[in-house]
Amino acid sequence: MSLENQRREYYRQLAGQNLSPLWLSLHNLVTESPRPTIVPAIWKYEEMRPYVMAAGELITAEEAVRRVLVLENPALPGKSSITQSLYAGIQLILPGETAPSHRHTQSALRFVLEGRGAWTAVNGERTTMNPGDFIITPSWNWHDHGNPSAEHGGEPVVWLDGLDIPLIAALDAGFAENNTVKEQAVCKHEGESFARFGYNMVPVRHKPSGTTSPIFSYPYERSREALDKLYRFEALDEYDGVKMRYINPSNGGWAMPTIGTFLQYLPKGFKGKTYRSSDSTVYTAVEGSGTVYIGEESFRFSPRDIFVVPSWYPVRLEADDSGDVVLFSYSDRPVLEAFGLLREARE
Known part of the structure; x- marks a missing residue:
């Protein structure tokens, strides 16, 4: 039997024992640089908005539990993921509605895109x-x-939801529970x-x-x-303009353990x-x-548009000459x- 046939038979026997030879897959497992499975993409808000508002006519917030349109990366159809580790969705709540109380192990952020006056309640406290506004659900x-x-x-209020759903799913660490009441009891003053x-x-203490x-x-x-004052007081960063990260004020760390959140300013031009x-952003x-x-x-972007940058892709930002730009990112x-595992390169 030739060596090639011996190897083929050997590999067949390995498969029967739920084993595989590393030397056939090592080059795909340990790579010289990241090979993202996602691709760059943009979602134009003015194109999405009619579908968001149509959802409000077809299903109530209570029926849906969360009335959300998921932003799926074009390279991950059906995965409810915008990156390998992050989820993004556009949520709508109409006047007079309540999205019922629940909890889950996934951490969530809300970044308000349109409308005023709706509220989120977390752990007994409401915020308008x-x-x-950047709002956390721990x-x-x-x-x-x-x-x-x-x-x-x-009035109709729309926000961007960001969660670590894909990461928690990869770790098999997801738990969730519905509350026995639609709205949790409010026991703290707003702003406390x-x-x-x-x-x-x-x-x-x-x-x-x-x-x-x-x-x-x-x-x-x-x-x-804060961004405006730093722009007036300090030199611009040549890559980021003025970029700040949201922090946990009690320890100086990240505001959320699995998701970093940022706000940056790019002056016109x-x-x-x-x-x-x-990091995928x-x-x-x-x-x-x-x-x-x-x-x-x-990609050209305007207010409320959403775009995604895969890991290790070269990225460059420009602001139009017509006005300043502010970007939120996670x-x-x-x-x-x-x-x-974090690496950065400035070219």
Whole structure:
């Protein structure tokens, strides 16, 4: 029997024992650089919005539990994933509706795109939602959403949902539970968490616990002010403009344990340099219009558009001459940092 036939028979026998030879797959398992399974993509808000609003006519928030359209990466159809580790969706709540209370091990963020006055409740405290606000739902915390009736000033509110669903699924660590009531009891004043932790102070005997920020609502007005002052006081970064990360004020770490969140400012006419990073990142434009160059592709973006940058793709940001740009983004950077896997290259 030839050596080739001996090997073929050997591999056949291995397969019967649920074994496989590493030497046939090593080059695909240990690569010189990342080989993302996702591709760059953009979702234009004005094109998505009619479908979001149509969902409001077809199914109630209570029926759907969460009325959301999932942003699926074109390379991962049917996976409900925008990157290998992150989920993105567009959620709508109409006046007079309540999205019922539940909890899950997946960590979630909300970034408000359109509308005012709806609320999110987390762990007994409500916060009113306004465009540009970044709101956290920590892992295994009860949360529900509501919107005043039209008679009381309610209007359609739309936000971007970001979760670590694919990561938790890969770890087989997902748990979820529905509450016995539609709305959790509110036992704290609105703004109480921010009063305790949002002013560079903490209660004198506070002991940090958990890995998620004790602030669950970061108002856009204050975050935007910080960007504006840094732009006036400091030199621009040639790649990022002015870029800040949201933090846990009790320990200086990430606001969320598995998802990094960022806000950045690009003055009008800004032309950033090209960089790479091993974290996959989801962006949404808050203010202004511009162009993002990702690998060999380029995308024009306007307010509320959403685009995704895969790991280790060259990326470059530009702002139009017509006005300044503000971008919110989130990525899996905290996970990569925790395992010593984060790499960056500035070209």
